[in-house]
Amino acid sequence: MSDPAESPAVSLDRPVVIWLRDDLRVADNPALAAAAESGRPVLVLYVLDEASDGIRPLGGAARWWLAGSLATLSERLARLGVPLVLRRGPAAEVVPAVVAEAKAAAVFWNRRYGGGEVAVDRALKAALGAADVAVKSFQASLLYEPWRVRNGEDRPYRVFSPFWRAARATGEPRRPLPTPAEINGFRGRVASDGLADWRLTTTRPDWAGGLRETWEPGEAGAEARLSAFLDGALARYADDRDVPAGTTTSMLSPYLRFGDISPFRVWHAAAARAVGGGRMVRAVEKFHAELGWREFAWHLLHHAPDLARRNFQPRFDDFPWGTAGDAVEAWRRGRTGVPIVDAGMRQLWTTGWMHNRVRMVVASFLVKHLLVDWRVGEAWFWDTLVDADAANNPASWQWVAGTGADAAPYVRVFNPVLQGEKFDADGGYVRRWVPELARMPDAWLQKPWEAPADVLATAGVRLGRDYPKPVIALADGRARALAAFERIRAAA
DNA sequence: TTTTGAGTTGTTCGA
């Protein structure tokens, strides 16, 4: 790794800075592995950048995750004898400052793909290069680089299935790298903030109790979750992943979001289980495809950097969406009167996470039935999800809204009653998160407003008092959404 | 180059 043109005596003394971002791990970390191999003293830097243009400040739940992830990373690095330096400010200032303080010869990082992040990294690479600091970047966060997957017309894909076929055709993702057994840790002095000084978690209202019960951020937590998934739900994944009650999904999303675990590690760990009968092969294929959706979102963001702000399909720019109102607040709080929607929104508020199937249902309800701008919902998810990232959150919202990358027509409106009856057939999910409906019989659980008076009375439910009446009649909401789309289409 | 048909994380309707 060392440059033969340099004098070894000089170069090997000078440290290399590993600038970690969304790759908060020691395992399968190409930048760190390359630094370890170089023999130089290694210093790891994390910058809390809330000041650079085009970089979105983290939401509340994500800040909580980051705090946990950094704490465990710091311990893990300490055991390897490598210091973790925490600094706050715009990366364009902070990174060169740390390089100067450490008298570093090089900066290594793993690539980012968001518009603002790419611009920051590119400018830094130029500035550091001009100051004779070597910069090397690596592929770590995506299985497939966005510029390598293009369609027959040399354009990025706009539909998942052909995208994924083409991505897979470029080859198998590389194997994860071994964790460096030994690293020459930097022993000099460089100033660091204390993690607690950043106040990533709030204690005044301590809203993180449900998060602490649900999650263990960091590499060890990620490996535990991965093993549990591979040994458990994976076998039933192809059939049961849409069932929101119980644990049928991997719940690896926040770990992948912050890079507590590498997608290459997850990919190959799952692939190793694709043995024996066709069922496991099918399950692994399905799970790999879900990793593929994550890739697809990042590729979309890479080609459309304003994905969180602008409709991917500009023809929706004049769509008559609302942005506020009592119904929006009811949606946020899980008080819409539609059980599957409320269950999802309460799971989100409590645990920082929501089952994928239910995300589609609550998003469709907000955007279609309530005719609210998808950006309103996207912003709420950004603040409350532990796994929200700059690509998947807006891409998924746009997908549901019909404004995004999808071949399906806008008029696909999820029916929350049908979705509830289909995927939460035994009502386990609704009863868990909407306990005031726990005694409702299955036949009416997903649509209490249609239940006969005696059924409600027996279940102890007074609509409008114990549980809200629906904020909108579903048929009316659907009709209004279709009519609004019809106007757009006529205008185009 | 143009055309065609498969595909699309869905819903409703009617037999």
Add this chain to the structure above:
DNA sequence: GTCGAACAACTCAAA
């Protein structure tokens, strides 16, 4: 209650 067809509008790749 279940099932197939109709609905819808767009992308993409094969013909």
